[in-house]
Amino acid sequence: MEFCSAVGSDQYDAVVRAGRRLLVALDFDGTLAPIVDDPTAAHIHPDAPLVLDKLAAEVRGIAVITGRPARQVLALGGLDEVGDAIAEHDRELVVLGQYGNERWTSYERRVITPKPPPGLSGLIRELPRLLREAGVPDAWIEEKGLAVAVHTRRLADPEAAFAQLLPALAEAARERRLAIEPGRMVIEIRAGGMDKGRALSSLVSELEASAVVFVGDDLGDVPAFEAALKVREAGFPALLVCSGSEEQRALREIVDLVVDGPDGVMQFLRVLAADVAAAHVSK
Numbered sequence: 102m103e104f105c106s107a108v109g110s111d112q113y114d115a116v117v118r119a120g121r122r123l124l125v126a127l128d129f130d131g132t133l134a135p136i137v138d139d140p141t142a143a144h145i146h147p148d149a150p151l152v153l154d155k156l157a158a159e160v161r162g163i164a165v166i167t168g169r170p171a172r173q174v175l176a177l178g179g180l181d182e183v184g185d186a187i188a189e190h191d192r193e194l195v196v197l198g199q200y201g202n203e204r205w206t207s208y209e210r211r212v213i214t215p216k217p218p219p220g221l222s223g224l225i226r227e228l229p230r231l232l233r234e235a236g237v238p239d240a241w242i243e244e245k246g247l248a249v250a251v252h253t254r255r256l257a258d259p260e261a262a263f264a265q266l267l268p269a270l271a272e273a274a275r276e277r278r279l280a281i282e283p284g285r286m287v288i289e290i291r292a293g294g295m296d297k298g299r300a301l302s303s304l305v306s307e308l309e310a311s312a313v314v315f316v317g318d319d320l321g322d323v324p325a326f327e328a329a330l331k332v333r334e335a336g337f338p339a340l341l342v343c344s345g346s347e348e349q350r351a352l353r354e355i356v357d358l359v360v361d362g363p364d365g366v367m368q369f370l371r372v373l374a375a376d377v378a379a380a381h382v383s384k
């Protein structure tokens with residue numbers, strides 16, 4: 102493994118030694134699932150169920166922390182079944198959807214979700230007009246219950262459309278006291294007050310984990326990387342891993358390791374599982 106931070110190698114060794122105290126948290130799109138043009142067809146990497154199962158046997162817990170609605174990611178990820186397999190090792194799979202606003206666990210098997218933020222339904226009604234006025238009438242609108250996402254990936258010039266839309270959608274969000282979440286060819290408008298960092302920090306406390314690995318690919322993952330850094334600053338091991346892409350290079354500056362997209366994530370998790378297992382044997 103080629104680490105890109107000065108502390109990456111030591112942190113990797115320390116999270117391996119943490120073993121059953123280690124929480125591994127992963128983003129979904131671009132990390133566990135390859136990016137595809139149609140968001141409704143973004144299925145989990147075919148190797149992921151087995152890889153997560155093997156890893157779960159060695160660590161404290163596995164979590165998926167995603168911008169997707171929890172129910173959607175359960176279906177696209179086959180995560181119910183992954184939860185069944187993990188239960189065989191007496192481990193829990195936690196899914197935190199909509200940037201931590203929704204929660205599902207393989208022990209409880211129900212999605213807990215808050216009410217949509219005030220202002221969202223009015224904004225959704227206004228969106229077709231806003232898109233027309235921004236000169237991007239054909240952007241795809243994804244209604245997510247607690248949020249709305251506007252996608253440009255399937256347009257003729259996705260980057261230009263994204264740049265045209267961002268100021269208009271940021272203004273519309275600000276007027277309604279909603280948060281804006283730019284991502285890979287997507288601009289999301291959602292409730293503020295929660296992000297993947299808060300979600301990760303709460304989960305570390307809840308599971309009493311004393312080491313963390315977080316893997317993500319996009320700007321919405323930055324708060325989770327920052328939360329992992331706080332774990333490290335508190336004196337516990339934390340490894341920050343980027344699922345690398347040409348599309349999103351900004352994360353490379355803040356992480357310890359860049360792997361080659363979801364294929365690279367699978368390879369990293371396999372090696373991590375094997376190293377943690379070997380460390381248990383040698384104890």
Ligand SMILES: O=P(O)(O)OC[C@H]1O[C@H](O[C@H]2O[C@H](CO)[C@@H](O)[C@H](O)[C@H]2O)[C@H](O)[C@@H](O)[C@@H]1O
Nearest residue numbers: 129130136137138140143167168254285286287
């Ligand atoms: O937090 P994540 O799990 O990474 O979810 C973030 C957003 O991902 C989805 O959009 C992204 O993936 C699509 C499928 O590969 C792709 O077409 C799109 O361009 C990407 O931005 C999803 O549709 C959003 O709702 C999520 O918030």
